[in-house]
Amino acid sequence: MGRNPKRVLNFPRKPLVKKDLYGLLVANPGSTFLLQVSGENIESAGIKNGDFVVVDSALRPGKGSIVIVDRDGQYSVERSRESYSHLRLVGPEADLDYKLVGVVVFNISPKADAAG
Numbered sequence: 001m002g003r004n005p006k007r008v009l010n011f012p013r014k015p016l017v018k019k020d021l022y023g024l025l026v027a028n029p030g031s032t033f034l035l036q037v038s039g040e041n042i043e044s045a046g047i048k049n050g051d052f053v054v055v056d057s058a059l060r061p062g063k064g065s066i067v068i069v070d071r072d073g074q075y076s077v078e079r080s081r082e083s084y085s086h087l088r089l090v091g092p093e094a095d096l097d098y099k100l101v102g103v104v105v106f107n108i109s110p111k112a113d114a115a116g
Helices: 005-009 021-025
Strands: 032-036 052-056 066-071 074-080 099-108
Touching: 052 066
Parallel strands: none
Antiparallel strands: 032 052, 052 099, 066 074, 066 099
16 A cells, blocks of 8 residues: 655656756856845846846846846846847836946845745
8 A cells, every 4th residue: 555655756767966056146256246126127027026136247238138237326127128239228217327237147036935
């Protein structure tokens, strides 16, 4: 009547590969940093209030990239419309002056019950 635990859990035949989280998230250590998002202006991109974004300032944004811009000392998460040489932003504040800070390369969403 007993069941074989391996069959019930359906273990993979290949061993799992342990990955280094830092190595996975950070391609350019000297230009990569983490920011926590506050606000709801970019939920259409799947980034919610309280999420963390990994930002690389060495990357050039492409069409549709999610970028961090600086507007008079305030960081904002935006979507780019064109490539770096002609960077234009999408949204209600797209025409305001800004300085490109970096490109969002990863979004980390805390679990709802773990965010505290």
